[in-house]
Amino acid sequence: MSHNRIQKQLSAYLDDQLSPESRARVETHLSSCDECVEMLSDFQRNRQSIGALRHEAPPIAELVLPQLPDRGPVRRSFLPSIEEIRQWIFRPVMGGTFAVVSACLLFALVYFNLTPTSDDSLDLYLSEHTQYSVYYSTQSDGATDSIDSNGIPSATNVEDDTNFFLGVYLGD
Amino acid sequence: MYSILEEILPAVPLNTQVADTLTKEQEKDLVVRCQDGDKHAMEALILHYQQWVYNIAYGILGTREDASDMAQEVFLWLWENIGQFRFRSRFSTWLYRIVTNRCINVKDQKKRRQTDAMEIDDSQPWAPIDTETPEKSVLRLEQREILQKALTELKDDYRQVLVLREMQDLSYEELAEVIGCSVGRVKSKLHEARKALRELVLQFS
Numbered sequence: 215m216s217h218n219r220i221q222k223q224l225s226a227y228l229d230d231q232l233s234p235e236s237r238a239r240v241e242t243h244l245s246s247c248d249e250c251v252e253m254l255s256d257f258q259r260n261r262q263s264i265g266a267l268r269h270e271a272p273p274i275a276e277l278v279l280p281q282l283p284d285r286g287p288v289r290r291s292f293l294p295s296i297e298e299i300r301q302w303i304f305r306p307v308m309g310g311t312f313a314v315v316s317a318c319l320l321f322a323l324v325y326f327n328l329t330p331t332s333d334d335s336l337d338l339y340l341s342e343h344t345q346y347s348v349y350y351s352t353q354s355d356g357a358t359d360s361i362d363s364n365g366i367p368s369a370t371n372v373e374d375d376t377n378f379f380l381g382v383y384l385g386d
Numbered sequence: 387m388y389s390i391l392e393e394i395l396p397a398v399p400l401n402t403q404v405a406d407t408l409t410k411e412q413e414k415d416l417v418v419r420c421q422d423g424d425k426h427a428m429e430a431l432i433l434h435y436q437q438w439v440y441n442i443a444y445g446i447l448g449t450r451e452d453a454s455d456m457a458q459e460v461f462l463w464l465w466e467n468i469g470q471f472r473f474r475s476r477f478s479t480w481l482y483r484i485v486t487n488r489c490i491n492v493k494d495q496k497k498r499r500q501t502d503a504m505e506i507d508d509s510q511p512w513a514p515i516d517t518e519t520p521e522k523s524v525l526r527l528e529q530r531e532i533l534q535k536a537l538t539e540l541k542d543d544y545r546q547v548l549v550l551r552e553m554q555d556l557s558y559e560e561l562a563e564v565i566g567c568s569v570g571r572v573k574s575k576l577h578e579a580r581k582a583l584r585e586l587v588l589q590f591s
């Protein structure tokens with residue numbers, strides 16, 4: 215195993231949190247890598263130094279007890295506190311799950327809104343073409359088979375189309 | 387084999403655990419009685435946890451005065467709010483979570499006040515506790531000053547995990563519960579924290 219990967223395990227090695235195999239691998243590497251030995255011994259020394267900061271506490275009980283007001287039984291809460299909910303949501307695993315679920319929901323929402331059902335498309339088609347039909351029947355005097363300057367089929371075409379699509383949709 | 391390895395191995399726990407001398411049942415009994423308003427039970431809980439609570443606060447806040455204030459504040463809060471404990475974890479881990487969170491909040495507020503008012507903090511963080519011979523303490527003082535400086539510079543969550551592990555010797559599982567993350571994350575966080583502290587100590591040496 216590489217020096218970098220071993221180095222990442224030194225902390226767990228110090229705390230005896232490795233499997234026997236990993237432990238053996240770390241020890242083999244340590245026998246030939248001064249840098250890792252140095253790091254491990256620094257970790258150990260700092261651990262001892264921080265441990266040495268521990269000392270006898272002042273008499274907290276003596277200071278606190280006279281300040282405690284008398285009270286009856288407290289209300290026991292059965293619901294998780296805000297702090298607990300916050301911790302739960304912000305766990306990395308929960309964060310990931312939350313992100314994936316919201317992405318799926320968003321996708322589903324967009325997907326189902328943009329894929330119209332056949333009835334919708336028929337309604338849409340009819341409403342659009344009725345507008346065109348009304349528009350063109352009032353604008354032109356009818357019977358040309360041409361496309362106008364806007365690229366929109368003129369009234370006669372529209373009516374033919376309507377009949378054709380109606381036939382398709384209604385299975386005629 | 388390297389001689390230094392023999393010094394390092396095996397990983398011996400530095401601190402004997404005090405809080406685990408209470409069985410789960412004893413702990414539960416005390417908490418229930420406290421919830422019912424029994425001050426004697428509260429006294430027993432304080433006597434049992436005061437060293438822990440105080441030392442965690444000291445590790446994070448850095449001064450004995452702040453640690454003592456914090457410990458008192460936590461137990462006073464506990465008396466009013468012990469109903470919030472729902473027996474879903476060990477009482478000790480719940481209590482440590484409350485202590486560390488409150489310490490970090492206090493530190494944040496202090497930092498904000500200091501940058502707002504540009505006031506200079508002249509209190510000595512992690513001041514040495516002098517119970518040693520003068521020669522020994524001179525050598526120790528230097529090492530300690532470096533450690534203090536490094537700890538001050540360290541990110542709050544790194545200091546939190548280091549204090550709970552190196553000072554209070556919490557297991558990885560307990561750490562995961564107190565910090566609110568997975569055991570895997572504890573492993574990597576502890577490594578990052580130790581690395582960061584080591585770099586700072588080397589920088590100040």
Ligand SMILES: [Zn+2]
Binds near residue numbers: 218220243248249250
């Ligand atoms: Zn190496």
